[in-house]
Every structure is written in structure tokens, then in C-alpha cells.
Amino acid sequence: MIFVEMLVYVVRDGKVLLIRKKRGLGAGFYNGIGGKVEEGEDVVTAAIRECEEEVGIRPRDLRWSGLLEFWNYEDGKVESIHFVHIFLASEFEGEPRETDEALPVWFSISEVPYDEMWEDDRLWLPRVLNGGAVYGRFEFVKWKLVKSEVYELRPLK
Structure with a gap:
């Protein structure tokens, strides 16, 4: 299966807002706010919707910061491919709140809990x-x- 997804990292005053995911793939890990793009959505609309659903905020200044491909193999065959757009935001409306899906937590950028995140995050997230x-x-x-x-x-120049 092929999925198009997005992650949003809210960065403000030297801190980043992460979520501790409560269910689904990656439950228990810290991650950015995000999920799958639904039919008829573009990635920006999906990113805003996911922020509203997962933590109750509406980002106002999304900045595209990358594209990641995740290929997962099982028994020698491709099980799933995930194309994930990465966004940064510094401005948002609302206050982060816990939901059934996620617990929002602010971390100092120098203290991001990479040991409680996906293995790949430490390879690309510091650059973003x-x-x-x-x-x-x-x-x-x-x-x-x-x-x-x-x-x-x-x-591009």
C-alpha cells in the first residue's frame, strides 16, 4: 500500500511541540503532529486538519521543509510505502491539548527525546x-x- 502523509513540527522560543502518539503505528513514540492525506485533500489542508484533530491548534505559517520516503518490507516484499511531507510552523491559533490520539509536549530543541522516537528521526530532524x-x-x-x-x-536560485 502507498500512503501520502505529513508531519508538522511547531517550533517556538527554542522549543518544539511533539506528540506522544497514543494509538496506531508508532504508538508510544514521540513524533510530529500528522497523519494521512485524505482523498480530495492537499498536504497543507491535511496538515492543518491533523493539527486541529490531534492537539487542537491551527498552524498559521506552515513552511514545507522536506519529503521523506519510508519503505517497509515484510517477508522480502514491500508491505507499505509512505511519502511524508515535513512542515514547520511557529505561529498557531489555540492552545495545545491532549486528545484520544495524542499527548502534546514541548521540548527544548537541545533535549528532543530521540531515544523515544523512530530510529530515523535523529538522522534528519535536527537539520529541519x-x-x-x-x-x-x-x-x-x-x-x-x-x-x-x-x-x-x-x-533554487
């Missing part, structure tokens, strides 16, 4: 949190990382 944009391709076997490529993107 420092203002960069990335392309990454990650291969997993039963959701254990086996191969990774990460490239910093440069603006």
Missing part, C-alpha cells in the same frame, strides 16, 4: 529544526531501520 529542508529515503524490515539516505535540500 535548525531551519534546513531535507529529502530522505529509509528502508525498514518489520519497521526496524536497515538502510537510510538523507540529503539536505538547497533553495
Whole structure:
């Protein structure tokens, strides 16, 4: 199966808002706010909707910061492919609140809990949190990382 998804990282005053995911793939891990793009949505609309659903905020200044590919293999076959657009935001309406899906937690950028996140996050997220944009391709076997490529993107001139 192929999925188009997005993650939003809200960064303000040297801190990043992460969620502790309560259910689904990655439950128990910290991650950005996000999920799947629904039929008829573009990635920006989906990112705003997911922020509203998962933590009750509406980002106002989404900035595209990269694209990640996640390939998961099981029994030697591709089980799923996830194309994930990454966004940063610094401004939002509302106050982050806990929902059935997620517990929002602010972390200092220097204290992001990478040991409680997906294995690949430490390879690309620091670049994004420092203002960069990335392309990454990650291969997993039963959701254990086996191969990774990460490239910093440069603006077009």
C-alpha cells in the first residue's frame, strides 16, 4: 500500500511541540503532529486538519521543509510505502491539548527525546529544526531501520 502523509513540527522560543502518539503505528513514540492525506485533500489542508484533530491548534505559517520516503518490507516484499511531507510552523491559533490520539509536549530543541522516537528521526530532524529542508529515503524490515539516505535540500536560485 502507498500512503501520502505529513508531519508538522511547531517550533517556538527554542522549543518544539511533539506528540506522544497514543494509538496506531508508532504508538508510544514521540513524533510530529500528522497523519494521512485524505482523498480530495492537499498536504497543507491535511496538515492543518491533523493539527486541529490531534492537539487542537491551527498552524498559521506552515513552511514545507522536506519529503521523506519510508519503505517497509515484510517477508522480502514491500508491505507499505509512505511519502511524508515535513512542515514547520511557529505561529498557531489555540492552545495545545491532549486528545484520544495524542499527548502534546514541548521540548527544548537541545533535549528532543530521540531515544523515544523512530530510529530515523535523529538522522534528519535536527537539520529541519535548525531551519534546513531535507529529502530522505529509509528502508525498514518489520519497521526496524536497515538502510537510510538523507540529503539536505538547497533553495533554487
